[in-house]
Amino acid sequence: MSDDKENDNNVYIGKRPTMNYVMAAMMILNNDKTCCIKARGRAISHAVDVAEILKNKFAKDAKYKDIRLSTEQLTNNDGKISNVSSIEIEISPK
Amino acid sequence: MSDDKENDNNVYIGKRPTMNYVMAAMMILNNDKTCCIKARGRAISHAVDVAEILKNKFAKDAKYKDIRLSTEQLTNNDGKISNVSSIEIEISPK
Numbered sequence: 001m002s003d004d005k006e007n008d009n010n011v012y013i014g015k016r017p018t019m020n021y022v023m024a025a026m027m028i029l030n031n032d033k034t035c036c037i038k039a040r041g042r043a044i045s046h047a048v049d050v051a052e053i054l055k056n057k058f059a060k061d062a063k064y065k066d067i068r069l070s071t072e073q074l075t076n077n078d079g080k081i082s083n084v085s086s087i088e089i090e091i092s093p094k
Numbered sequence: 095m096s097d098d099k100e101n102d103n104n105v106y107i108g109k110r111p112t113m114n115y116v117m118a119a120m121m122i123l124n125n126d127k128t129c130c131i132k133a134r135g136r137a138i139s140h141a142v143d144v145a146e147i148l149k150n151k152f153a154k155d156a157k158y159k160d161i162r163l164s165t166e167q168l169t170n171n172d173g174k175i176s177n178v179s180s181i182e183i184e185i186s187p188k
Contacts, residue, residue, distance in 0.1 A: 045138040048179040052165045067161040069183070071146045085142040089163070 013039035013047040021050045022058060029059050029093045040072060040086035051089045065090040107133035107141040115144045116152060123153050123187045134166060134180035145183045159184040 011025045021037070028035040039047035055062050068088045073081050105119045115131070122129040133141035149156050162182045167175050 042136075042139050044142050045136050045179070048138050048163050048181060052163060052177075052179045056165055064163065067163065069142050069145060069158065069161065071150055083146075085139070085146045087142060 009033050010036045010038055011050070013037060013043045013050060015043075018046065018049055018053065021046075022054050025050065025054050025091065026058050029054075029062055029091065032093050034065060034090055034092045037089040037091065038086065040084050044085065044087045047087055047089060051091060054091065059091075059093070061094050062091050063094065065092040103127050104130045104132055105144070107131060107137045107144060109137075112140065112143055112147065115140075116148050119144065119148050119185065120152050123148075123156055123185065126187050128159060128184055128186045131183040131185065132180065134178050138179065138181045141181055141183060145185060148185065153185075153187070155188050156185050157188065159186040 009028050011021055011028070013021055025035045025037060037047050037051050051064070055064070066088075067090070070086050070088075071083050072086050074084050075081055103122050105115055105122070107115055119129045119131060131141050131145050145158070149158070160182075161184070164180050164182075165177050166180050168178050169175055
């Protein structure tokens with residue numbers, strides 16, 4: 001995931017309930033800002049769920065502005081490097 | 095997932111090993127055709143892995159042409175309707 005200055009507008013998807021992330025993203029959109037949902041590995045499916053629930057139920061004017069896929073290199077505890085896929089879903093309020 | 099005529103150029107991601115799907119997609123790209131990787135639910139993460147491995151290791155000229163997210167309604171065995179997220183990743187050979 002790229003470092004950027006708008007970290008406040010990023011929502012990182014982890015293992016919490018889906019609605020937590022939907023609400024976090026909703027608050028960003030309500031401030032008329034573009035929100036970026038980020039996830040890697042198995043959380044990618046979860047990120048797509050969050051984005052779709054947000055767009056279909058809570059922010060019906062919202063649009064997908066950009067969807068980026070990439071690969072990140074992570075170092076395991078035992079020093080091994082592994083490749084992990086990641087997704088960034090940018091959603092604009094209108 | 096949208097029905098379309100180019101079904102031969104779709105790769106549906108399921109539970110087989112990642113490389114099976116990478117190779118299937120690779121063959122489509124080698125025929126100079128645009129390939130569409132499709133998945134729903136938890137297979138979405140797997141689809142992103144397939145697309146990234148394909149692009150980074152086997153088809154370095156390939157580009158993401160379009161990435162679409164959507165929601166499909168599926169009917170369970172007991173007649174319940176459930177919403178499932180889906181992804182379509184279009185990859186062009188150049």
